[in-house]
Amino acid sequence: MMGKKGAILILSGPSGCGKSTLLKKVYEEIEDYSFSISSTTREPRVGEKDGVDYYFITKEEFEEGIKKGEFLEWANVHGNYYGTSLKPIRAAVDEGKLVIFDIDVQGHNIVRKKLDDIVTSVFITTPSLKELENRLNSRNTDSKEVIERRIENAKTEIKSFKKYDYLIINDDLEKASKELIAIANITRIKSRLFSDEIVNNWLIN
Ligand SMILES: Nc1nc2c(ncn2[C@@H]2O[C@H](COP(=O)(O)OP(=O)(O)O)[C@@H](O)[C@H]2O)c(=O)[nH]1
């Protein structure tokens, strides 16, 4: 299905654990990556941009996309649809990019099944549930009800951490970002094995 030159790095973890914050640090240190921009039916937060953070679409548009088979994976998370479009992922992997996904546990399980050989995955969490609550409250982007729902879901999501290749406890931000950068680099090095071009070029040069 894919040209298999690049690799996919999946990040999952409860809402508020620090995935977006860590990714910003990683982007300063790595090259040749592509962030997979998901589509979602949730409302944009203050400061979020359509086509940058997400493609913000309607429920009808999302369901049309499902019908047409446009998603590599999709799931209902915290009461909204979220999904990854197949086309841009295929293109980025074929170009040899490290394609980074920030998706939930359900999405991870689907992508793992479909593209197991090119997937590396990391589960990220806080040192405790209490600290997750603190971060969601101090982020100040969601209502009380939305935060409560995310905390409830976190209690289930955390149980899936063993399905992942790596676990990062995002306590100290510097330490956690170093660990994530190390994983991103290793994932890229591992992806050399996915390309037949390397051997073909070796033979003719
Ligand atoms: N399955 C799936 N999950 C996604 C996708 N995009 C985002 N998510 C997950 O949806 C959850 C909610 O994301 P979001 O509303 O941005 O809140 P945040 O996690 O607090 O930043 C997170 O667990 C994301 O990892 C996607 O394309 N597919």
Ligand SMILES: Nc1ncnc2c1ncn2[C@@H]1O[C@H](COP(=O)(O)OP(=O)(O)O)[C@@H](O)[C@H]1O
């Ligand atoms: N290691 C950390 N220590 C303290 N606060 C953190 C740490 N990492 C992230 N945060 C803060 O926690 C909140 C949630 O982080 P965010 O990156 O939005 O999480 P996610 O993308 O996983 O939902 C933000 O306000 C962020 O500044």
